[in-house]
Amino acid sequence: MRVLASAPAKIILFGEHSVVYGKPAIAAAIDLRTYVWAGFNDRGAIKIEAKDIRVPGLTVSFSEDEIYFESDYGKAAEVLSYVRQAIELVREEADANGKGVTVSITSQIPVGAGLGSSAAVAVATIGAVSKLFGLELTNEEIGKLGHKVELLVQGASSGIDPTVSAIGGFIHYEKGDFEHLPFMELPIVVGYTGSSGSTKELVAMVRRTYEEMPEVIEPVLVAMGKIVEKARDVITSDLDEELRFTRLGRLMNLNHGLLDALGVSTKKLSELVYAARVAGAIGAKITGAGGGGCMYALAPENQSEVATAITIAGGTPMITRISREGLRIEEVLP
Numbered sequence: 001m002r003v004l005a006s007a008p009a010k011i012i013l014f015g016e017h018s019v020v021y022g023k024p025a026i027a028a029a030i031d032l033r034t035y036v037w038a039g040f041n042d043r044g045a046i047k048i049e050a051k052d053i054r055v056p057g058l059t060v061s062f063s064e065d066e067i068y069f070e071s072d073y074g075k076a077a078e079v080l081s082y083v084r085q086a087i088e089l090v091r092e093e094a095d096a097n098g099k100g101v102t103v104s105i106t107s108q109i110p111v112g113a114g115l116g117s118s119a120a121v122a123v124a125t126i127g128a129v130s131k132l133f134g135l136e137l138t139n140e141e142i143g144k145l146g147h148k149v150e151l152l153v154q155g156a157s158s159g160i161d162p163t164v165s166a167i168g169g170f171i172h173y174e175k176g177d178f179e180h181l182p183f184m185e186l187p188i189v190v191g192y193t194g195s196s197g198s199t200k201e202l203v204a205m206v207r208r209t210y211e212e213m214p215e216v217i218e219p220v221l222v223a224m225g226k227i228v229e230k231a232r233d234v235i236t237s238d239l240d241e242e243l244r245f246t247r248l249g250r251l252m253n254l255n256h257g258l259l260d261a262l263g264v265s266t267k268k269l270s271e272l273v274y275a276a277r278v279a280g281a282i283g284a285k286i287t288g289a290g291g292g293g294c295m296y297a298l299a300p301e302n303q304s305e306v307a308t309a310i311t312i313a314g315g316t317p318m319i320t321r322i323s324r325e326g327l328r329i330e331e332v333l334p
């Protein structure tokens with residue numbers, strides 16, 4: 001038997017980083033997906049074919065007529081740790097430790113770009129492997145297992161990414177509880193810097209700053225939480241669309257300033273944020289962990305001008321749509 005599952009990327013509209021400290025956040029699944037095929041193997045091994053991920057630490061030596069490849073075992077194992085933990089968790093749930101599982105992954109989501117590739121790969125792997133083992137898990141339960149995977153690999157995770165990747169749509173999230181917000185088409189442009197940041201390292205960096213000066217950082221995190229609550233009020237209000245977007249844009253700019261204060265922006269990210277604003281976006285901010293990766297802009301009137309400004313500033317614009325669907329079982333073959 002073979003199973004194909006897919007899970008979407010996300011953007012965090014408001015509240016990344018502060019959400020790790022129990023504050024609320026708002027996120028939406030978007031229409032980029034990671035696909036995972038799962039099947040059994042009879043070697044009792046976990047076999048992972050990650051078709052489009054770059055593994056650092058590969059050395060290639062050429063001699064007369066031979067090529068030698070050596071990979072840095074530690075680095076390769078680390079890169080694949082989300083997938084490995086996801087498979088191990090499901091095997092435990094199914095009481096099938098030692099059963100051989102092969103997974104094969106292809107992904108449309110840039111890695112380390114703040115779009116939740118780690119959560120999508122964990123959720124799609126859990127979805128495919130749990131179906132293979134005949135476990136009947138709901139998407140919500142799979143989101144919770146995805147959160148466990150992120151905790152095991154990263155040491156800290158709020159759980160918002162695996163939740164939204166598993167259930168899809170537009171959500172308000174706080175300490176493991178979520179609520180779907182009314183679906184709205186968001187006229188946004190995502191701008192990718194082309195470089196990546198590791199969520200594990202950025203979350204650890206914010207933690208060190210917090211521990212060094214909690215009296216300074218705590219109020220910043222509290223303010224971020226308040227921005228999220230204001231944004232939720234605006235999203236659920238009956239204000240007309242123009243006013244709603246104007247208010248959300250102001251809140252995005254405030255949120256970006258506070259993320260910059262935490263030290264998770266980069267020169268390139270802030271350049272893309274300012275380029276988008278100058279081109280007429282009502283608001284622009286980092287999305288996800290930062291340290292590289294992506295920003296997004298709210299541009300109801302002029303999405304294409306904002307996309308061009310992001311390109312001129314050296315980024316790659318992506319016009320994405322919210323995905324109502326989270327984890328999906330695409331195919332089950334006998």
Ligand SMILES: Nc1ncnc2c1ncn2[C@@H]1O[C@H](COP(=O)(O)OP(=O)(O)O)[C@@H](O)[C@H]1O
Pocket residue numbers: 034050051052053078079080081082083105106107110111112113114115116117118119121197198199200288289
């Ligand atoms: N297609 C993939 N195949 C295997 N592992 C992946 C894939 N995509 C992402 N990952 C894992 O997720 C990590 C990136 O996660 P993270 O630092 O949280 O950034 P983000 O979630 O913003 O992309 C990668 O280093 C890798 O371990």
Ligand SMILES: C[C@@](O)(CCOP(=O)(O)O)CC(=O)O
Pocket residue numbers: 012015016017018019020112113114115116117118156157158159160161199203287288289290
């Ligand atoms: C920084 C954080 O709030 C979001 C990280 O998202 P991403 O891995 O950069 O896509 C961490 C978390 O919520 O666990």
Ligand SMILES: [Mg+2]
Pocket residue numbers: 116117118119161199
């Ligand atoms: Mg991640």
